[in-house]
Amino acid sequence: MGMLIATAAFLAATVVAVLIHLRARGTSTPASAPPAGPPCPRCGEPVPASATFCPGCGVPTQVYEVVGAPIAADAGADGGGGEEGEPRMHAVVRADLCVGCGVCVPACPVEGAIYMEGKLAVVNRSLCVGHGKCAEACPVGGILMAAGEAVHQVEVPDVNGRFESNVPGIFITGELGGRGLIKNAVNEGKLAVESIAGGLSKDTAEEEGKDTAGEDDGVLDVIIVGSGPAGLSAGLEAHRRKMRYAILEQGDLADTIRKYPRHKLLLAEPVKIPLYGDLWVADASKETLISIWETIVSNTGLKIETRRRVENVKREDDHFVVEAGGETYRGKRVVLAMGRRGTPRRLGAPGEELEKVFYDVAEMEEFKGRKVLIVGGGDSAVESAIGMANQEGAEVTLSYRGDAFKRVKERNRERLDEAVKQKKIRLLLGSEVKEITEAKVVLSMKDGEETLENDNVVIRIGGEPPFPFLEKIGVRMVRKTVPIPGSDGG
Numbered sequence: 506m507g508m509l510i511a512t513a514a515f516l517a518a519t520v521v522a523v524l525i526h527l528r529a530r531g532t533s534t535p536a537s538a539p540p541a542g543p544p545c546p547r548c549g550e551p552v553p554a555s556a557t558f559c560p561g562c563g564v565p566t567q568v569y570e571v572v573g574a575p576i577a578a579d580a581g582a583d584g585g586g587g588e589e590g591e592p593r594m595h596a597v598v599r600a601d602l603c604v605g606c607g608v609c610v611p612a613c614p615v616e617g618a619i620y621m622e623g624k625l626a627v628v629n630r631s632l633c634v635g636h637g638k639c640a641e642a643c644p645v646g647g648i649l650m651a652a653g654e655a656v657h658q659v660e661v662p663d664v665n666g667r668f669e670s671n672v673p674g675i676f677i678t679g680e681l682g683g684r685g686l687i688k689n690a691v692n693e694g695k696l697a698v699e700s701i702a703g704g705l706s707k708d709t710a711e712e713e714g715k716d717t718a719g720e721d722d723g724v725l726d727v728i729i730v731g732s733g734p735a736g737l738s739a740g741l742e743a744h745r746r747k748m749r750y751a752i753l754e755q756g757d758l759a760d761t762i763r764k765y766p767r768h769k770l771l772l773a774e775p776v777k778i779p780l781y782g783d784l785w786v787a788d789a790s791k792e793t794l795i796s797i798w799e800t801i802v803s804n805t806g807l808k809i810e811t812r813r814r815v816e817n818v819k820r821e822d823d824h825f826v827v828e829a830g831g832e833t834y835r836g837k838r839v840v841l842a843m844g845r846r847g848t849p850r851r852l853g854a855p856g857e858e859l860e861k862v863f864y865d866v867a868e869m870e871e872f873k874g875r876k877v878l879i880v881g882g883g884d885s886a887v888e889s890a891i892g893m894a895n896q897e898g899a900e901v902t903l904s905y906r907g908d909a910f911k912r913v914k915e916r917n918r919e920r921l922d923e924a925v926k927q928k929k930i931r932l933l934l935g936s937e938v939k940e941i942t943e944a945k946v947v948l949s950m951k952d953g954e955e956t957l958e959n960d961n962v963v964i965r966i967g968g969e970p971p972f973p974f975l976e977k978i979g980v981r982m983v984r985k986t987v988p989i990p991g992s993d994g995g
């Protein structure tokens with residue numbers, strides 16, 4: 506018996522010693538365990554700081570990058586720097602967002618300050634003086650301006666980990682929330698509707714004894730604004746869950762992407778961002794991507810109402826009233842998936858809906874050897890005309906209804922004068938587009954009409970950004986401090 510007790514005591518002491526040893530090892534060698542980040546906003550599981558997806562529920566971590574970032578203090582609104590003694594502002598390319606489109610290179614006023622190395626833009630720190638033109642031009646928000654520190658500041662709508670804004674019931678997803686990339690938009694659209702569905706079933710459960718199944722009170726479960734990748738993905742999730750929904754789109758299906766230059770290659774995966782949403786995404790031309798999305802829409806029976814521009818969202822009793830294109834919709838929740846590009850101002854001329862008409866230009870090279878009419882009197886119109894005129898064989902006409910370019914930067918005015926003098930650009934002041942056809946454009950001039958042979962029309966007459974709209978409906982904008990992953994290579 507004594508022997509038995511001694512053996513048990515020995516074993517117990519050994520177990521305790523081993524446990525103490527293991528615990529000590531655990532704390533003395535932290536390098537062996539990945540550093541823990543904040544818990545997953547979706548499932549609450551701890552997520553290692555460097556993980557690309559949550560080990561608990563599989564949700565990609567990048568979608569929470571901005572949502573989880575702290576609100577910045579008021580000072581240093583531009584990301585810091587610039588004052589005497591502080592580090593100089595410079596561009597930083599996010600390797601995890603850069604899609605290698607090269608738009609940043611011609612946008613930079615300093616030659617060689619940013620260049621392409623394969624499919625990645627690289628900043629030469631010794632030449633970059635922080636103009637920020639590359640950051641403005643980058644279509645995916647992949648370039649930031651920073652002053653030495655590995656953080657940047659972004660102005661974004663205030664949303665929580667469920668993508669719900671400070672206005673309860675209004676959710677914000679995709680690029681409008683501050684993150685570029687199709688994949689992020691797809692992932693966020695699905696996540697927002699997931700949390701809406703969770704919230705709605707909780708509400709229903711709380712309505713004790715009230716049977717609302719099959720009841721049609723004209724109030725939809727969710728109204729989705731926009732049919733880009735975020736809106737489509739949100740819609741597919743709502744459709745799959747048999748929710749009552751409407752998708753309202755101001756233009757055509759995936760209008761932002763549709764407006765990219767012809768054959769624009771969309772890169773789905775600059776780095777591994779796991780695809781959590783149901784919408785198909787892969788490296789493909791914009792035509793392929795859109796045609797596959799159209800097939801998904803028709804195969805699933807997803808309902809999208811196009812040419813329905815949402816103008817207002819108001820709360821009325823326990824639901825929202827959404828005004829769009831003269832119609833009124835009622836919904837318990839609203840998902841804003843409107844992107845950041847706003848609504849381009851249109852000319853209102855017949856033929857403006859033709860595929861050859863663009864409001865944005867990403868790749869000037871597409872216009873080599875083409876007859877292009879640029880319309881507008883601001884910097885973007887002048888810059889587009891100059892960029893286009895540098896393309897081999899392009900015949901460029903710039904049309905502006907005013908008599909002089911009063912709002913244009915001095916430097917652009919000089920470059921324009923030079924291009925006109927060299928006959929690279931034909932300038933038609935006091936002209937207005939009357940009609941666009943497949944092969945021609947008719948302009949009304951002070952002294953009559955002129956018909957031009959034409960392959961493409963590029964309209965750069967400004968637009969209405971979505972932020973005044975957010976403000977109008979009560980969504981608060983905040984400035985957040987976000988760490989910069991990746992490198993500038995510089």
Ligand SMILES: Cc1cc2nc3c(=O)[nH]c(=O)nc-3n(C[C@H](O)[C@H](O)[C@H](O)COP(=O)(O)OP(=O)(O)OC[C@H]3O[C@@H](n4cnc5c(N)ncnc54)[C@H](O)[C@@H]3O)c2cc1C
Nearest residue numbers: 644679680686687731733734735755760761772815844867
């Ligand atoms: C030139 C260019 C190249 C790019 N290349 C790539 C790439 O290679 N890979 C990549 O991943 N990303 C790329 N991007 C970025 C990518 O396109 C965006 O991040 C993505 O489209 C954002 O999706 P979204 O659904 O949030 O917004 P959007 O795609 O902008 O969709 C918003 C939709 O909402 C609609 N809308 C807006 N306002 C209203 C309103 N008031 N009422 C109703 N509808 C409204 C718009 O018409 C639009 O259809 C590129 C962007 C550009 C501009």
